[in-house]
Amino acid sequence: MDIRKLYINGEWVEADSDSYIDIENPATHEIFAQVPRGNEKDVDNAVKAARAAFETWQYTPLEERVELMKKVLAGLKSRRQELIQTITNELGSPLKVSAEVHTDPFLLETEHYIKVASEFEYEERRQTSVVRREPVGVVGGLTPWNFPLEQIEKKVVPALLAGNCVVLKPSQFTPLTAYILAEEIDKAGYPAGVFNLVTGRGGEVGDALAVHPDVDMISFTGSTDAGREVARKALVNIKKIALELGGKSAAILLKGGDWEQGIRAVLDTVMLNGGQTCNALTRLLVPEDSLAEAEEILIRQTKDYTFGPMDDPEITMGPLASRKQFDRVKKYIEVGIGEGARIVLGGVPEDDGTYNVAPTIFSDVKRDMRIAQEEIFGPVLVVLPYKDVDDAVSIANDSIYGLAGGVFGPEEEANEVARRMKTGTVYVNAGEWDVASPFGGYKQSGLGREGGREGYEEFLEVKTIYDR
Template sequence: MTETQQSGSLAGQALATWQMVIGDARRDASSGEWIDVVDPGLGQPFARVPQAAEADVDDAVAEARTSFDDLRWRGWSADRRSQVLWRIADLVDRHSAELADLETRNQGMPLSFASAHVLPSVARTFRYYAGAVERIEGRAVDLAGPGTRRFHAYTRREPIGVAGIIVPWNGPLLSLSWKLAPALAAGCSTVVKPAEETPLTALRLAELCLEAGLPPGVLNVVTGVGSRAGAAIAAHPDIDKVSFTGSTEVGRSILQAAQGNMKKLTLELGGKSPVLVFEDADLSAAIPGAATAIFSNAGQICTAGSRLLVHESVIEEVVSGLAVAADAIRLGYRTDESAQIGPLISQRQRQRVDGYVAQGLRDGAEVVTGGAAPEGAGFFYPPTVVTGVHPSMSLVREEIFGPIVAVMPFADEAEAVALANDTPYGLAGSVWTEDIDRAHRVAGLIRAGRVGVNVHASPDVAMPTGGFKQSGWGRELGPDGLEPYLETKSILVAVDA
């Protein structure tokens, strides 16, 4: 592993103060409490945001409910709403350097990655759903009633109401766009709660949405810890739908809280995605592909390929090549142009990742490379390759959310599929083979919401993503991503014979 590169210091600097966006106002928390926002590359706070309580969530929901009931957004024509979404995308492009800088300082990803990949994807998501607004359509049916009675029947697609959007810390701005753009396209009003670790780009995006012409009250952003602000959103009787991305454990608590008013839910939860490398795979593509699958964003990706299943005839070559690839990855602070991955989000997360490796060693696993945090500032952790594991280990069964890959051999296709599906999760996976029949067959047998063939692909806005089993409910992105924010109403009109 190359040496961690960092620069800059926040010592002695005053913390930048941000406020929540509720209606057309910028607000502190009603309690007067604040949360420090930490730069994970330096391990020091650089900003602070309000610590919202239930009363603040009540105010935000009241603004959203009023904006929904008075038709200030959903009552607009499809063309007019589409134009606002398109302007939001244009403003994201115009402010991309500012947003990328803010995202990397807050989340830790390299600036080059945010600029080249995250911000263009955010803008594209808003443009995709700007186009979808005018494709929200019902259908008409002529029905025959008793005797000579006839009916003209038709359906309407209407916004579900007020949507609560709870966003994770691993890709805060991109994840927010996946939820907010379709919610607005459907005509919903929203209350957004970003992760307490990464709230800043959500607040800035809210300002840009207002600048683009989104009516006040349609988008409200409250900040604070999930156990207070997030829990209040999940349980609020005036919120009709919640979209959440995060851990399966928290997803269960949201499910319980939502029972009060039977609110609809979209949940993207944990993952332990398999990468299957067969004996006929092109290893010159499969090895760097497996490295990208697990080490991108320091492994802090829901769909990360954290279980590498390799045919026994090529496992030595794959492990050796993967170790070389891991050692070549450069950790660095966000502005280091040579940095390929940044730090983990917090000291707590780094301790959690390190604890899994330590437990794996106690269980008999072997670390091929990595496995120890470097010295110095920031919450960095090296790409780590672990062998000698078995399916019952916590390294293999539990989501780590760090740059740790567990490698296991398989003897044949049946064993590969069995190992791939031996998990409570089902978010993603990939199959690496030159046999096209096997590729389609195995991809069809893996129980996951998205499977790549000779690629462990990042999702595109045009294709749905979501989980099987305990990886969640519902889908985001593509046409499917609009559906959770819509209701279908049937209307029957009696027509004289």
């Protein structure tokens, strides 16, 4: 594996240009690697290879596709520690988080995709027809920096299992995990051109994929603004599009619930990955006459989230991913203060060069404040008081986003409220993530789903054959 090369048509090749992108370790600020700055010509070469490979790959027996992916999974499992360390190096994530949040769940999800592909009904008999599901074709995968393995796995694994060919453009900030996957795909013996890796900047490589006439589908994860632009370009020639975008998810505390457990669950999402998580429950809705009680629990529990050495198993907080991210979050905290929100904990971070932002909590937040409506993407929680349950649901749904949510309260009431929230995923009390279930959003949080059977179906087209 040579990270100064691209993987195109089954070979590690030089990029068209001689330019490279520096990869910074956010914890040390060390430039510890470089990857090629691919361009339109590299994309065209990769797409041509994928298009040629698709002519035969789409007809490869399912059993062969499954066996190849099993080899890839075995290779990734054998390199688990390398994956963990790589994610820590390129993302600034503590080793514990890199293992338990970024790596292990998505090795498990790969196993589940293999199961889904193996058991999927690709043809269904209707009254006078057969409804058949077939691979889409050449898939362009555009992935973000905040979950380097997960977002690649959610695109590449189901796409290949379904019989598609892939051109992957990982984030320019966290591309190294993709190289490990590419090497394992190469070792597994996939036919040349089935999988291709082109690194580079979004505005160059990503745009070239989006507008390329021989790319049949774009699967994109990132901000809503970037997703809107990618979709606009992709629709020039009417590609299939899957978008997993931003969020400003609400959690509702109901009277009579276990608030200790509920607030812990909320903080775990807000502080996870330095707050750089699209489905974090960053709006906490609390009965207005119980605000002080919730704030006491928040202050007490938030003290458990601390910074420290990346290899300390007790440490769960790391730096933000870049100077750009630090400046963004710092600005939003200043905006919140300017809007009149009350700081309960934390505050404007000191610009000491570490990219560290301490957990910050605002209270007495009004629903129309920017910090209540816009995605901050840092360890910042906003607390909004509500009058009654109807008011809570109204506030929760008052967002352009609809990615996730949470309700913590008496079981029956909490489930009723969850069903009224306009969002793609809702956690009720101690509910836990299920590898078999889909993930995705309502409204401007995206189009389509990832994970589970639904995430597999995104990479299949539907054909009706009338034969009776």
